[in-house]
Amino acid sequence: MEFRQISAAERTATMFPLQTYAFSPSPWSPADEEAYRGRMRFFETTVNLIAEESGQTLAGVAALRMRENVRGLVHDMAGVASVSTHPSARRRGLVRELMQRLLRQMREEGCAVSALYPFRPSFYAKFGFVGIPRHRIATFAPEGLAHLVRAELPGEVERLPMSEAFEDYDEVIQHQLARRHGFAVFDEVRAAELRDMKSWVAVARSGGEVVGAVRYVIEAHGGDLVAQDLHCTGPLGRALLLQFFARHVDQVARVSVRLSTDDVPELWGVDFEVTVEGRVDNPTDNAPMVRVLDMEALSGSQAGPGEVTVEIAGDELIGGVWQLSSSGGVLGVEKGGTPSATLSAAGFSALLYGVLDPVEVFTRGLGEFSPEAIPTLTEMFPRQMPYLFADF
Structure with a gap:
């Protein structure tokens, strides 16, 4: 072999x-x-x-x-x-x-x-990966957003083919990368394939700045408008894009759009009817998984106050004893010390990514803690659901 x-x-x-x-x-x-x-x-x-x-x-x-x-x-x-x-x-x-x-x-x-994205999560768990939330899909009739059609918003939306919208679309993606926990993007070589995608892009602008973008296709007249992730720099960008969807009334029956777990489409309008689904199913629709490969590279991450020493056991890449400390909201990572918690690679990755708290790490069999380590780790790594946009 x-x-x-x-x-x-x-x-x-x-x-x-x-x-x-x-x-x-x-x-x-x-x-x-x-x-x-x-x-x-x-x-x-x-x-x-x-x-x-x-x-x-x-x-x-x-x-x-x-x-x-x-x-x-x-x-x-x-x-x-x-x-x-x-x-x-x-x-x-x-x-x-x-x-x-x-x-x-x-x-x-x-x-x-x-x-x-695993074909079977339990297989990749053996390599230190841990699950994070899968995206949600919101489906609604465009007439449910009729109130937005009448709204005077300070901006406009331009519909472009992806080949023409790529730079604007990438601008919003890079904005998200700098600000959203868990957000991921391809390098320039791999991302360039997106230019060839047969899709529309709705680009929202206000004051000459790009404030939102969404990629979509229309499947048929009277059918569905199927959108990918709704990328916005703030509430105005989202409102402009939803207003654009609303203007497809009498053309499409439904709009579907991908969202992160912290989006709340049920609040987009009064009497607004929407179905939000997050489907997880082996082997085609599993939630993504993540893991840490380098502990020392984490220095500089955002963290709550505290200091604790942990041992990461049984992992070739990040195994060992690590002193974690946070001052001024910035994490520091150094080797050595006397551990008050023992974690698997998946257990520590779950804390860092904010998907499990220490008690859940323990109940999942991913770590053991001294009583004093639990509140410290909870404060240092508060729950924070990641939004893994990149779907590869």
């Missing part, structure tokens, strides 16, 4: 058959393969690892180079994707070996955190 890194040009011959069989309708056609080959220029910075035996590719994994905001600090992030194995080679530990190699390499190359 040989494990090696391959270039983007090699993905079509090696990883494409595995990925397509695992995640797409099959058998695939020569046109499917050619279309995949044409996309490889957007994967030039992706790290691809495969396992080969007698010249046949049996398994592959990849890491997309990304950036993510974690408690106010933007880190290089490894977006794990393309994890697939030939049916005859499954249950042989090939993906386990590739994942360990991939995470180790990405940490060495400067990635402090990692994220993925």
